Amino acid sequence: MLFVGFIEEVIFRGFLFKAILQKRARLAIIISSVTFGIGHSVNLLNGAEYWQTFLQIGYAIAIGYLFTILFIKTGSLLPGIFTHGVLNAFSVFSGQSTFEQDTVVSVVLILISLGYAAFLKRLPQKTCASDKQHCLDQ
Template sequence: MKTKTNNASVSKTPFTEKRPVLSVVIIELLLLVAMFMAGAYATIQQLSYTAPVLIAFIPISLVLIIFLTLKKSWGRYGFQSLSAIAPQNWIYYLPLVLALICVALNGFRSFTWKEALFFVFFTLMVGFVEETVYRGLILHILLRKKSVTAAVITSSLLFSVTHVLNMLSGQSVEDTVVQLVYALLTGAALALLIVKNRNIIPLIIYHFIHNLLQFLGQDGRGVSVWDYVVLGILLLHCVWLVLSLKKEPAIPRVSDATQEMA
C-alpha cells in the first residue's frame, strides 16, 4: 500500500517540478520560435518593425491570461496587491525610478496621440508577457528546486539571450552588446526584487514605462551617455539587493511561500 501511495504521489508531481531545467528550456525555446516565426512573416510581408512582437505576443498574452485564470495561479506568480509590499521595502524600487529619469533624459520625438495610445498598448503587453514569463513562470519554476542565486542568474541570462534577436535588425555591434548587458542587469535587478517582495506588479509597471519612454524617444539614436549611467545604476542596484537579501533569514522554497499566500 505504501508503494502504491508513493507512486501515486510521484505521478501527481508537476512536470515543472520534476524537470525544472527542461521546463525552462522548453518555455524559452517556444518563445524564441514564436518570435523568429513572427519576424520571418513580418519580413516577408514587409510589415512595420512592431509587427513581429504583436504577432507573437498577442496570442502569448491570451494564453498566459487563460492559464493563470484556469489554474487560479495569479497570486502564485506574484500578482499581489501593492499593499502587500512592506512599507520599508519600497525604497528598493528607487533605483528603477532613477533609471527611468535617465531614459527620459535621452529626449523625445514628435508623435501623434494615436501613436502614443498604440505604444501604451504595445509596451504594456510586452511588459506583461516578458515579466510573467521570466520573473513569473521561469523564476518560479527554478526557485522550487534551485538556489536563489541559480534561479536569478538563469532567468536573467535567458531574458538577455532573447534580445539577441535584435542583432538581426541591423543595429551596430556596440548597440547590441549594450542592449544585451542592459537586459542582463535589468533581468537580475527585477528578479532580485521579486525574490525580496514576491510582487510582480511593480516590475510590469517599470517594464511598461521604460519601454514606452524608449519607443517615444528619439528616432534612430545610438547608445548615449545616459544609457551607460543606467547600466551603472542597475549594477549598483543588483549589489544593493544582494546585500539586502543576505541579511534576511533563509528564503523559503516558492512552494512553501505560495501556500502561505494562497
C-alpha cells in the first residue's frame, strides 16, 4: 500500500498535472483532482460496495486537490507521496463499518482536505518546478 501512493502521485501530480499546466493551471488542478478521485472506481472490480466506492471517490477528489496544492506550494512530489503512502497504509487496518460511519469519515476527510488546501493557498506562492511560473496566477 505504501508504493501505490508513490505511483498515483507520480501519475496524477507528476505527469498529468504538469502536462495540463502548460496550458491552464486551474484546469490542470481540477482535472488532476477529479481523475484521481474517479480512478478509485477501480475498487468496484475488487468487490467494494457501490456506496463505499462513491464515498471514496468523493474524498479522493478532495485529497487529490490537497495533494495538488501541496505540490504547487512545495514544488515537490515527496510530501504528497509520503502522506499518500501513510493514508494507504492506515487503510489496511480499517475494519468493517456501517454506511453512517463511512459517511462521517468521508465528510471529515473532505473537510480536512479542503480546509488544509485553503490554508496552503494563502501561503506565499511557490513557483512550479516544470516551468517556473506561478501556477495559480494563470
